[in-house]
Amino acid sequence: MFDNVLEQQRIAKATELKTxxxxxxxxxxxxxxxxxxxxxxxxxxxxxxxxxxxxxxxxIAGRIKLLRIAGKSIFANIEDESENVQIYFSKDxxxxxxxxxxxxxxxxxxxxLAKGYPFLTKMGEFSLHISKLILATKSIVPLPEKFHGxxxxxxxxxxxxxxxxxxxxxxxxxxxxxxxVSLIRHFFENKGFLEVETPMMHPIAGGAxxxxxxxxxxxxxxxxxxxxxxxxxxxRLIVGGFEAVFEINRCFRNEGMDLTHNPxxxxxxxxxxxxxxxxxxxxxxELFALLLKELKLESKIKFDDKTxxxxxxxxxxxxxxxxxxxxxxxxEIIENKEQILNKLKSDGFEANERLDLGHLQAELFDHYVxxxxxxxxxxxxxxxxxxxxxxxxxKDENIAERFELFIAGKEIANGFNELNDPLDQYxxxxxxxxxxxxxxxxACEMDEDFVNALGYGMPPTAGEGIGIDRLVMLLTGxxxxxxxxxxxxxxxxxxxxxxxKE
Numbered sequence: 001m002f003d004n005v006l007e008q009q010r011i012a013k014a015t016e017l018k019t020x021x022x023x024x025x026x027x028x029x030x031x032x033x034x035x036x037x038x039x040x041x042x043x044x045x046x047x048x049x050x051x052x053x054x055x056x057x058x059x060i061a062g063r064i065k066l067l068r069i070a071g072k073s074i075f076a077n078i079e080d081e082s083e084n085v086q087i088y089f090s091k092d093x094x095x096x097x098x099x100x101x102x103x104x105x106x107x108x109x110x111x112x113l114a115k116g117y118p119f120l121t122k123m124g125e126f127s128l129h130i131s132k133l134i135l136a137t138k139s140i141v142p143l144p145e146k147f148h149g150x151x152x153x154x155x156x157x158x159x160x161x162x163x164x165x166x167x168x169x170x171x172x173x174x175x176x177x178x179x180x181v182s183l184i185r186h187f188f189e190n191k192g193f194l195e196v197e198t199p200m201m202h203p204i205a206g207g208a209x210x211x212x213x214x215x216x217x218x219x220x221x222x223x224x225x226x227x228x229x230x231x232x233x234x235x236r237l238i239v240g241g242f243e244a245v246f247e248i249n250r251c252f253r254n255e256g257m258d259l260t261h262n263p264x265x266x267x268x269x270x271x272x273x274x275x276x277x278x279x280x281x282x283x284x285x286e287l288f289a290l291l292l293k294e295l296k297l298e299s300k301i302k303f304d305d306k307t308x309x310x311x312x313x314x315x316x317x318x319x320x321x322x323x324x325x326x327x328x329x330x331x332e333i334i335e336n337k338e339q340i341l342n343k344l345k346s347d348g349f350e351a352n353e354r355l356d357l358g359h360l361q362a363e364l365f366d367h368y369v370x371x372x373x374x375x376x377x378x379x380x381x382x383x384x385x386x387x388x389x390x391x392x393x394x395k396d397e398n399i400a401e402r403f404e405l406f407i408a409g410k411e412i413a414n415g416f417n418e419l420n421d422p423l424d425q426y427x428x429x430x431x432x433x434x435x436x437x438x439x440x441x442x443a444c445e446m447d448e449d450f451v452n453a454l455g456y457g458m459p460p461t462a463g464e465g466i467g468i469d470r471l472v473m474l475l476t477g478x479x480x481x482x483x484x485x486x487x488x489x490x491x492x493x494x495x496x497x498x499x500x501k502e
Contacts, residue, residue: 053119062079179294181468201226206232206447210253239457250265269464276462340357355435358382400416
């Protein structure tokens with residue numbers, strides 16, 4: 001560890017500082033202002049005839065990003081989370097002994113606390129004239145070379161901390177993510193929803209169609225599943241008497257990784273008693289309007305090579321109509337299992353002949369419709385067989401009162417009128433077991449306790465889930481989900497794999 005030449009040189013410098021009586025890792029240091037606050041507070045210096053204010057003594061802190069030694073003077077650029085600024089010190093300002101010590105041992109990457117007064121250099125650059133300098137943290141590992149930075153995308157994700165040091169826009173993106181989550185939270189609180197927390201480890205993998213991560217609870221001696229969705233616990237709370245609840249938290253799905261999928265991801269799920277899925281669609285449009293306004297985004301935004309128009313009411317179109325309109329599929333194909341299989345096979349897609357009509361229609365949707373839904377579009381009235389937790393339509397028992405919101409060709413939200421008939425729910429779970437036996441690895445498990453909860457009575461309720469990561473991708477213009485997750489899942493390096501000792 002820390003065994004290359006440059007790292008060893010920096011360790012030697014840290015040792016020299018210690019020998020000279022300077023702790024390279026001191027504590028109990030406080031800065032007075034952020035760099036942004038410093039620049040705003042003393043902006044008057046740029047209009048001051050004296051070009052300095054020596055009556056001020058202020059402290060700021062940051063990481064050295066640039067360092068230039070000019071004889072008896074040193075100029076540096078330091079950066080904190082808010083901004084960057086130039087600093088200046090000399091033998092006269094901090095004393096010859098300390099100047100020589102810092103001249104020899106201070107490097108790019110070190111974190112310093114600087115105290116002094118604001119001034120303009122001869123070149124007209126706003127700076128801090130230092131009269132006291134404290135090394136706050138000695139950097140042992142050199143930063144990437146200034147002009148090329150950290151450009152390798154794999155390294156950026158694996159070493160997010162370095163990525164954030166070198167690429168200030170990355171920090172800005174995660175500030176934006178935090179703001180989006182905060183706006184969402186306050187939106188629902190202002191609507192009268194109660195924020196709750198439900199378990200992360202479930203005895204049954206339920207609440208969505210997905211493969212779970214399996215773990216083991218040593219104290220109880222039983223298997224547990226990292227939750228794939230909080231849905232069934234949140235609906236238990238509606239049974240218990242809450243009428244509007246939401247949860248913002250992690251979910252886990254043991255599936256593939258790509259530009260829009262990470263095995264752990266963040267969602268908001270919310271449930272609203274005495275409301276229906278049309279109310280949820282209205283609420284979702286209202287939420288998007290708020291986010292665009294607060295983030296100061298135009299009603300038409302660019303994403304990848306697409307222009308997404310939020311200015312109009314979101315389109316609402318039924319599942320089958322979308323297959324016709326966007327998939328260019330005839331009703332004869334859509335309604336006939338054999339013709340769907342022939343169509344999929346002729347176009348080179350895998351087709352499982354054991355799947356029912358609803359699941360095969362879902363295959364059509366995935367292959368022919370989804371990527372064409374660019375502007376915000378609510379797909380409504382799903383096949384009942386792919387909606388095991390949704391309320392059945394009274395007009396057509398093969399249809400679920402459900403919607404999914406698609407933007408830029410990706411699913412952003414999923415919502416429906418909740419099934420509150422315990423007998424129907426029990427039969428649906430049985431059909432899910434049949435689907436699993438037929439080859440659907442993502443089918444739901446039977447949850448008898450949830451069925452029992454419904455037996456006590458759940459009022460008419462609508463519920464929805466929104467993928468926070470995909471939403472942030474959309475609103476920040478990022479093409480990869482890894483760009484909006486601080487520490488995304490990565491394939492292990494060869495050096496991280498355990499060697500086969502057999």
